[in-house]
Amino acid sequence: MTIPMINNKYKETKTVSKLTQTYSILQQAFQLAIKDESSPGSWNIIASSANGANNMAKPLISQMKLLQDCGTTSNPTIGKNCISNTKMKYLNGNQFNGDNWNLASEGNTYKVLLLNGVSLTFHPRNAACNLSSDTFVYCIDKSTSACTCGYILADIDGPNHGQNRLGWDLFQFFLTDHGIFPSGGNPKTRYVTGNDTEGWGATWWVLNKKNTAYQKCLSQLKIDGQSKCK
Numbered sequence: 001m002t003i004p005m006i007n008n009k010y011k012e013t014k015t016v017s018k019l020t021q022t023y024s025i026l027q028q029a030f031q032l033a034i035k036d037e038s039s040p041g042s043w044n045i046i047a048s049s050a051n052g053a054n055n056m057a058k059p060l061i062s063q064m065k066l067l068q069d070c071g072t073t074s075n076p077t078i079g080k081n082c083i084s085n086t087k088m089k090y091l092n093g094n095q096f097n098g099d100n101w102n103l104a105s106e107g108n109t110y111k112v113l114l115l116n117g118v119s120l121t122f123h124p125r126n127a128a129c130n131l132s133s134d135t136f137v138y139c140i141d142k143s144t145s146a147c148t149c150g151y152i153l154a155d156i157d158g159p160n161h162g163q164n165r166l167g168w169d170l171f172q173f174f175l176t177d178h179g180i181f182p183s184g185g186n187p188k189t190r191y192v193t194g195n196d197t198e199g200w201g202a203t204w205w206v207l208n209k210k211n212t213a214y215q216k217c218l219s220q221l222k223i224d225g226q227s228k229c230k
Contacts, residue, residue: 011212012211012212015156015168015169015206015212016206016207016210016211016212018116018118018156018157019154019156019171019203019206019207020207021116021118022114022116022118022120022154022156023173023180023182023207025064025114025116026060026152026173026180027179027180028063029060029061029063029064030060030175030179030180032063033059033060033062033063036059036062037059039177039178040056040059040129040149040175040176040177041127041128041129041149041177043055043056043059043127043149044127045124045125045126045127045129045149045150045175046124046127047124047125047126047127048108048124048125049108049124050072050107050108052108052124052127052150053072053108053109053110053122053123053124054071054072054110055124056110056122056123056124056149056150056175057110057112057122058110060122061110061112061120064112064114064115065114065115066112066113066114066115067113067114067115067117068081068082068112068113069082069112070082070083070111070112070113071110071111072107072108072109072110072111073107073111074105074106074107075105076102076104076105079103079104079105079106079111080104080159080160081113081159082104082111082112082113082119082121082159083103083104083111083113083119083121083155083159084102084103084104084119084155084159084160084161084162084164085102085104085105085159085160086102086104086160086164087101087102087164088101088102088103088164088165088166088170089163089164089165089166090165090166090197090198090199091165091166091167091168091196091197091198091199091202091214091215091218092197092198092199093165102164103121103153104159106121108123108124109121109122109123110122113158113159117157117158118154118155118156118157118158119154119155119158119159120152120153120154120155121152121153121155122150122152122175123150123151123152123153124149124150125148125149125150125151126148126149126150127149129147129148129149129176129177130146130147130148131146131147131148131149131150132144132145132146132148133145133148133174133183138174138176138179138181138185139176140178145186147176147177147178148174148175148176149175149176149177150174150175151172151173151174151175151183152172152173152174152175152180153170153171153172153173154170154171154172154173155169155170156169156170156171157169165199166198166199166200166202167199167202167212167214167215168199168212168215171183171202171203171206172200172203173203182203182204182207183200183201183202183203183204184200184201184202184203184204184205184223185201185204185208185223186201186223196214196218197218199214201223202214204223205221205223209227211227211228213227213228213229216229217229217230
């Protein structure tokens, strides 16, 4: 193997390991939180608000080991201690939503830095926990995808490192009334198939396929088919 190939394999292994560890932390925090606070449907996760972000994050982060708690600050000088003060990008490298949104200055999200060096941001989306998402296939009622309370973004290399790019160092999870789950996994949608150029479904892919092949040969891949580059 060449040195670039060895480096790429190391990065891939590190991504899989760090994301797996982070998902375990989230799942454990959820189970402990619902013992203390009941289920998220009772947390008053008011959509797109600082209060909703507080209500979403507090029960979970109280069960986690943190290096920094930056709260819902919109001051990037403070926020950058928990999450990168740079513009987010899609998997394809395009700027997120075509705007200047960066998480360090987003006041309607709750920002923390875990002891393992991973940044988390909590995004409240629906107090009734019935938001629909076509990246999601984990509702108890399999006839619907409408069971999301909010989402969590994990930057696995922490604040002010890496590309701040979906599917590379930035990964999305969903908070529901019955658990936390990775974005992606629905073969009926475009997420993590040959045209998932945004990268929202990469979380499910990494956790289940144990690789980041989509970074190199996205057009070849299918959730229920080919999982590695030819």
